Amino acid sequence: MLQTRKQLVKLSIDLVIGLVFSFFMYIVLPEFSFTGHFIAAGFVFFVCAIAASVATHLLWQRMEFKVFRVQDSRLIVQFIDRLRFSYTVEDLIDSIQSVLEHEADSSVLYVNSENSYVIYNSPTRIATDPETLEVLSRNFPETWSEGFYLIDEKLGLVSDFEHARGFFLVYGKLHFYVLCRYMKVFEQSIFDTLLYEFANFQKRTRTITQLTAISELAKEWDMVAQTQMSFLPQKMPELPKLDIAAYFRPLVNVSGDFYDIIPIDEDRTFFLLGDVSGKGLASALIMGVIMNTVKIIDNKEDLPGVIRAIDTAIKSMRLQDKYAVLFIGIVDTKKMKIRYVNASMADPLIITKAPDGYKIKPLQSTCSLVGIIDLDEIVQEEMSLYRGDVILMASDGVSEVMDDSGVELGDTDLYLNTVRNSAHKAARHFVNDIADLVLSYNGDKKLRDDVTMLVAKIEE
Structure with a gap:
């Protein structure tokens, strides 16, 4: 394309100069014979050829600077600007x-390059030819x-713009x-900016991809959290002679803590509270398995049998390092017994x-x-x-919360005194007092664990 433009410019100049000189000779020397005109025309053509070459060179230099060095560099700048906002x-x-295809040809x-996967190729012969990709790979x-490089006619590495027939950018595996075919007309310094913006584009796309994944994952987490919440009691059952309350504050959407209250008959009620190791989806899955296992067991009065069933269910999931307390x-x-x-x-009281x-x-262990080791005897x-007794079942998120000096709440007289001083209250107020203590003792710090409590008070 570059050479075609140059030839057209030279041919146009030759024709214009030849016509001007021929017309001038005809007007000035009309008395010349045909032979004389022929000789004069040859002389004029010779002069025109020299003049055309000089004029072509000068005009081409000007056109090259105006059309290519300015315009094509401008196109690279335009591409950089577009890349900056991609x-x-x-x-x-x-x-x-x-820009690159339509404007810059x-x-x-x-x-x-890791798997030779073509993300995009122009619909041209060289870009769609499998051999091109094979040679480049x-x-x-x-x-x-990583960096900016020039390539030659044979798709090999070249060091100077004069002999370059293209370039490539490398960022990571991309x-x-x-x-x-006109690399020499580009301003060389502009490619440092191009490489910089190309790297920034890759970082942006990676960040956006991660945010999108997080957003999608967040939706999935919300669904998991909603499913998990459906396993927990939606409201406290009304039981004769028992006042019941619960407190559940997960550290994140999905918790490893769980609890349940299941009436057996008019006098007996089954209570469950536990904590799965770790956080996240796997812990939530184990929690669901435990809750479901307990619900489907017919003989809940066989407490050792319930423990063994839960142990078997967790182990059957084959999730490494997952267990429950x-x-x-x-x-x-x-019978007034438990x-x-x-x-x-650690915390039942x-x-x-x-x-x-x-x-x-x-209530000692x-x-x-x-769920992770072989169970010995279950006692x-x-x-x-x-009458008036309060049974407090709590996850370690209650006793292990720390103050600014690193002292755990469960090791303090403050905790035990609060428990004693609130024992005369209704179950709901008792739970609220302990929850308020946990949050105030933690201060302005973010909680490190789920906080779950289940309280049953024997009516007086």
Whole structure:
């Protein structure tokens, strides 16, 4: 295309100068014979040829600067401007088509060199030829360093713009090839800016892709959270002789904590509270498995059998390093007893009224954690209950919350005194007092764990 324009310019100048000189000779020397005119025409043509060459050179230099050096550099600048405001591959392709292909008459090949995947290629012979990609992949493999490079007629590396027939940009595994025949007319310094903006474009698209994925994942997390919440009691059951309340504050949408209250008959109620190790989707999945396992067990009075069923269900999921700690118990308001198995939960308490104030009775662990190691003997314990007793079941998000000095709440007299001082209140107010204590003790820091409590108070 470049040579064609140059030949057209030279031919036009030759014709114009030849016609002018011939007309001048005819007017000035009309008395010349045909031979004389022929000789004069030859002389004029010789002079015209020299003049045309000189004029062509001067005019071409001016046109080259005006049309190519200014205009084509302007096109690269235009492409850079478009690239600067491109946020997706579709934006980039639109810029390629409208500027590099349509305006700059170039062919583009955009490739992921790691697997030779063509992200985009111009609809030209060289860009669509499989051999082109094969040669480029062989000459510039995925290990090629990031930067700007020139390529020659044979798609090999070249060091100077004069002999370059294209260029390519490398960012990570992405290779961006632009093939054209007038590299020497471009301002060389502009390619540093092009490489910089190309790298920024890749960072932007990666960030946007991640944000989009997070957004989509967030929608999925919301669905998981909604499903998880459906496993938990939607409202507290109304039970004779029992006042029940719960508090559930997940650290994120999806929690590993869980609880349930299942009436067995008029006098007996099954309680469950537990915590799955870790956070995230896997923990939520284990939580759902545990809740579902408990619901479908017919004989909930066999507490060791319930623990073994949960242990089997978790292990069947084959999720590495996932386990649960949990407390299960049956409160019998007729016999005024609680039978329970504590599978490594640290915090179950009974707060009972005594002549000198409220006393705290811990419900010690009777079983190892569930779902990851072989279970040995599962011990079921039983304790007596009295009117006004409060049973507090809580996840470690309550006792292990820390103040600014790193002291855990469960190790303080403040916690035990709050438990004693609030024991006379209704279950709902008791739970709120403990929750307020947890949040105030934590201060302005972000909580580090889910906070879950289940309280049952024997009516007086």
